Amino acid sequence: MKILFTAVNSKFVHSNLAVRYLKAFTKDMDYEGKIREFSINDREEKILEEIIKEKPDVVAFSTYIWNVEMVGRLADLIKRVDENIEILYGGPEVSYDSTIFLKEHIGDYVIVGEGEKTLREFIEYKLGKREITSIRGLVYREDKEINFNGNRPLMSLDEIVFPYEEDEDLNNKIVYYEASRGCPFNCKYCLSSTVHGVRFQDIDRVLKELKYFVDKKVRLVKFVDRTFNCNHKFAMAIWDFLIKQDTETQFHFEISADILKNEEIELLRNAPDGRFQFEVGVQTTNDEILHNINRFVNFSDIKEKVVELLSLRNIKQHLDLIAGLPGEDFQSFKKSFNDVHSIKPEEIQLGFLKLLKGSSMREESEKWGMRFSQYPPYEILSTNNISYFELLELKKVEHMVDKYYNSGKFNYILEYFYPKFETPFDFFYSLGKFYESKGYFDRSIGNNEYYKLFLDFTNEILKEDNTRLKEIIRYEYLLHNKKRGIPEFLKGNITKDEEREIKERLREEYSFREYFIEKFTIDIERYKKCGEIYDKDTYSLLNNNNKFIFL
Template identity: 75%
Template sequence: MKILLTAINSKFVHSNLAVRYLKAFTKDMNYDCKIREFSINDREEKILEEIILEKPDVVAFSTYIWNIEMINRLSNLIKLVDENIEILYGGPEVSYDSQNILKELNGEYIIEGEGEKTYREFVEYKLGERDINTIRGLYYKKDNEILFNGKRPLMNMNEIVFPYEEDENLDNKIVYYEASRGCPFNCKYCLSSTVHGVRFLDAERVKKELKYFIDKEVRLVKFVDRTFNCNHKFTMAIWEFLINQDTKTQFHFEISADILKKAELELLRKAPKDRFQFEVGVQTTNDDVLNRINRFVNFSDIKEKVDELLQIRNIKQHLDLIAGLPGEDYESFKKSFNDVYSISPEEIQLGFLKLLRGSSMREEAEDYGMKYSPYPPYEILKTKDISYYELLKLKKVEEMVDKYYNSQKFNNIIKYLVKKFETPFDFYYELGMYFEKKGYFNRNIGNSEYYRVFLDFNMEILKEDNHILKEFLRFDYLSFNKKRGIPEFIKKSIDKELEEKIKEKLRVKYSFKDYYLESFDININKFKEDSIIVKEKDYYLFGYGGDIINITDEINED
């Protein structure tokens, strides 16, 4: 008997934790179990071919909002090719209203909620070792009816089997790991609010398992824990362990910044740079809206802790906002954006409310005049507080923030231009509208064009001279792009004679085969540090390996 555990990830670099858990939890059982991972960018015909060629008796799909529609179509195709192949569904997208969902899907079974023990008993059933009516947590079809044997109690976390295999190839993958399940908070838009309490793995076990990733030199480990720092003792133990490791592996955590304790902040000061990444769910800075979604916290508390983390300067922070929350109108969201922008985190994520199956927010949608798509990912279309057209504007802002701010490749350009607008939001909005007007959202534009846009934007919208802007444009471009084949609009500003004199003077110290020399008409360093524009020559070496050296003082030495 063969079961094909099938994951369709949102990107190729992602790995699926759920199917690995199921396989690991049944690795001692006498059946043929295989994992196949695909991406939503793969052709359905190719995925179908790969599944059928495995000759499975059962195909088990891991379902989420990003893949359920593709899985629905694949299930229909599988049944058309071989109606004897049974289909089992699990995951958050089928764990709520499961009875009605199974009526709609072309398959025989749904595992509701936490899946390890239910799946193990399902395998026993397929091996003839158990009656199906004894399996709690399983919906199944029988005689044109859908039956359910009742909910399954949550398991002890330490019963879970480590989901990664010793010889598994994790190169070039973002690896997911779970040290706890559940969340102490009850945010109405989140599925974690449907399960109360938090369960943790033993801290010593977690350390041992994290060492597995470190030894494999995994690039990035993302903890899927909803609020990693909700247990002080556990948090301190894991962070201290990771801080003391000699590794280049990065670890990503979702945290609640407002509950960070003084001892945790002191410990984080010792972390090697870029060892940790923190994702902080701000969602809104409107305290009234926060209360409406059961987040009983004030933005001022979040800001205080985020500022403290920024001062440490060794942890990349990613702050989330959600548009379409109950009670938040366009102007309120605009203020939320400007509040978060004032903190200057490394990334700002603008998301749009999704009314997930099973969330209490969906149940309260009518109270707030919420209209949302009935199709995954169930995104908000409008509320009584914010219109569809206003949400469209925010989507343009979101694209500009993601492309320009979050990439961190245009920092000086943006810093210079943002000051010309009343608020940061106004800058990104005007830039988004400019993109829309020029049709850039509807076609692919080259890398250099993303820089050139600013010159045209500055002249057409701000109606200002481009001389100073070009200096920042050239600096930011050379900081992140190839030094050969530089576009004409960022052409070299230093003349050949001066270039040779500088090289002759500094040749003993620098190999100019490894560096590109450039001069600027403004002091870049003073602008970066003090946000002031001083018109004086500034010289830099841009290394072909990525390093950047200010050599102005060396050139000016007698």
Template identity: 75%
Template sequence: MKVLITAVDSKFIHSNLAVRYLKSFTGDIDYESKIKEFTINDREGRILEEIMKEKPDVVAFSTYIWNVELISRVANLIKRVDSNIEILYGGPEVSFDSRNFLQNNVGEYVIEGEGEKTYRDFILYKLGKLQLENIKGLHYKKDNIVYSNEKRPLMSMDEIAFPYEEEEDLSNKIVYYEASRGCPFSCRYCLSSTSHGVRFLDIDRVLKDLMYFINKKVRLVKFVDRTFNCNSKFAMAIWDFLIKQDTNTQFHFEISADILKPQEIELLSKAPKGRFRFEVGVQTTNDEVLRNINRFVNFNDIKEKVLEIEALRNIDQHLDLIAGLPGEDYESFKKSFNDMYEIKPEEIQLGFLKLLKGSSMREDADKYGMEYSPYPPYEILKTDKLSYEELLKLKKVEEMVDKYYNSQKFKLIIKYFEDKFEKPFDFYYSLGMFFEKQGYFSKNIGNAEYYKLFLDFNEMILKESNKYLKEIIRFNYLIYNKRRGLPEFLRSDMLKEEEKSIKEELREEYSFKEYQLEKFNMDIERYISNNEILDKNSYYIFNDNSKYIYLENK
């Protein structure tokens, strides 16, 4: 018997944790299993072809909100090609309303909840060693009738096998890892709130697993633990271990900032720069809205800790907001955005509420006048406080923040415009509306156009001269882009004689095969340090490694 354990990831660089758990948890059983990973950008026909090449007896799909529709279509195609191939579904998207999903889709089986033990029992059943009706956590279909077995209790974390194999090439992947399951909180939009308590792996096992990633020279390990620092002793043991390692691997943690303790921050201050990255779910800065979603914390507590981490200057922080939460209107969301922007984290994510199957938020949708898409990912369309049109405006802001702020490649340009608007939200909203008016949302634009847009925006919307902005954009462009091929609209007015003279002077010190000389008609150093704009010629040399040198005496 051959089982093809199949993942459809959102991006190629992701490594699917679920399918690896299933394979490793049945590694001692004598059957043939193989993992196949695709992405949501793959054509259905290609996925089908690759699956059919393997000639499987069973195809097991890992289903999520981002891939369930594609998986449903592929499963249907598999059955049309060979009706003898059985289909098994598992994952969060089929763990709630499992019976209905199985009734309305092709296939024979659905695993509800944690899949490792149920999948193992399923394999034993296929090998004739277990009765189908005795497999806890399984729904199955016979003669188009769906049957549901007894629910399976949560397993001990120590029973979970390490999911990655020694020979696996993870060099170009984002690797996912979990040291705990569950969450101590009960946020109403989150599926983690449906199970109570947190279960942890043995700490020695965790440290051994992490050494595997370090030895493999993995670029980024993302912990999927819902609240990594809910157990201070456990979190500190892991952080302390990772701080002491000689590695370039970066580790990403989702934390609750408000519960960080002084001794944890003291420990984190010792981390090498870039070793850790934190994701902090702020969601809203409106304390009443926080209570509506069962988050019993206030924004000031979160802000205080985030700023303490920011002051360490060694950990990147990713802060999340969610639009469409119960009780939050457009003005409240704008305030939330401006409050969070004031912190200046490395990344700001504007998400939109998704009313997931099984979440208590979906059950209370009517109470808050929530209309949401019945199709995955079940995103909010409007609430009694936020109209559909207002949500569309927030979508434009989200795209501008993601493209310009989160890329970290437009910092000096953004700095110029922040002072032109009363609040940060106003800038990103105005930019988003301009972006839409110019038709940029509906076409592909080149890298240079993302810079030129600011010149057009400044002239057409702010009605201001581009004299200084052009200099700032050119400097910003040269930091993050190849020095050769500077767009025509960013060329300097330096005369050839002047350029030749300066190069002659510096030829002993710098090779101009590696560096490019540029002249700016303003004091760039003063702008960078004090945000002041002064008329003064300044000269820099740039290379293609984002290195630049200020020629102070020119």
């Protein structure tokens, strides 16, 4: 018997942890298991072809909000090609209303909740060693009936099997790992709130497994633990171990900033620059709204710890906001954005509330007048406090923030514009409206157009001369792009005489096969240090690694 563990990931660079857990937990059994990973950007016809060519007896799909519709279509196509291939679903998107899901979709089985033990017993059933009625956590089709054998108790994490193979190729992949399951908090929009308690793996085992990633020189390991730092000693042991490793591997953690202890911050002070990335779920800075979603914390506590971490200057922080939360209106969200922006984290993520199946937020939707899509990902459309059109405006802001702020490639340009608006939100809002007026939301635009937009925005919206701005844009462009690709509208105006004089003066110090000479009409160094724009001809050398040397 052959089971094809099939993952349709949201991006090519992602790896699927669930299918690896399932295969690893059953690798000692007398069956053939194989993993195939695709992405939602692949053509369905190609995925179907690859699945059928494997000649599986069972196709096991890992199902999430981002792929459930595609998976449903693939299951239908598989059955049309070969009705003898059985379809097994698992994952968070099918674990809540599993019986209804199987009634409404092509397929044969659904695993509810944690899948390792249920799959193992399912394989025993397929091998003729167990009755299907004895398998807890399994929904199955029998004749025209849909049956469910009841929920399975949560397993001990000591029982799980390390999901990665020794010879597995993880180059250019984001690798996922979990040291714990569960969450101590009960946020109403999150499915983790439906399962109480946190289970931890043995710490010695965790450290041994993390060494595997270090030895394989994995680029990025993302911990999927819902609140990584909820256990002080556990988090300290892992951070201390990773700090001491000689590695370029980066590690990403979701943390709750307000519960960070001073001892943890002192330890993190020793982390090599870029070793750790922290994702902090702020969601809103309105304390009343935080309480509406069962987050009994004040933003001031979150801010205090985030600012402390930023002062270390060695950990990249990603702060999340969610639009459409119960009780929050447009102005409140605007304030939340400005509050978070004032901290100046490396990234700000503007998300939109999703009313997941089984979440208490969905159960309370009528109380808050929430209208949301009945189709995955179940995103909010409006509430009693914020309209559909206001959410559309926030989506424009989200696009501008993601492209211009989060990329880190426009920082000096953004600093030029912030003082010209009452708040940073007002700037991104205005820029988004201008972006829309140019029709850029309706088509892909090239890299150079992202820079030119600022010049056009200054001319048409601010009605200001953009001569000085052009110098800042040119500097930032050259920091992140190759000089040979610089567009005509950003080229400098250095004369041949000026260039000849500088080369003669510096010929003994620098090779002009490696360096280019750039001229600016403002003092770029002064602008970088204090934000002041001072008219002054300044010269610099630029090499192919985008390094500037000011003369």
